[in-house]
Amino acid sequence: MKFLLDNWMLVLMAVASGSMLLWSTFGRGVAGGAVSTAEAVRLINREKAVLIDVCEPAEYAAGHAIGAKNVPLATIDGAKNLPSNKALPLVVMCATGARATRAVAMLKKAGYANVQPVSGGLAAWREANLPIEKV
Structure with a gap:
């Protein structure tokens, strides 16, 4: 003492x-419900989460996470290439995470139950040395 x-x-x-x-x-x-890159990989591998990239097509072509579907933020409402099963987990990514957070709100409003942004976006994905591909 x-x-x-x-x-x-x-x-x-x-x-x-x-x-x-x-x-x-x-x-x-916890804040904002964002997941780390490691948690995003776990969700993709173990829970069959779909990785959605909300960057513009030119950004997406310059480099994106392998297996990511490109659904630009402006086209989320009424996008045809989103999963029809709204219970399927979605992991949303953009360049830095700002647009992904807005996209998560839009997807939740559209009825998707399990949607989370990747904290730090593609920049964090690259920093974690996770695979990137170019179109």
């Missing part, structure tokens, strides 16, 4: 740094 009282500043710094570490680890996945 004497140690804690004598070194209260060190204890406070240790608690603060531990809190920030936990928040950065768990906070991103």
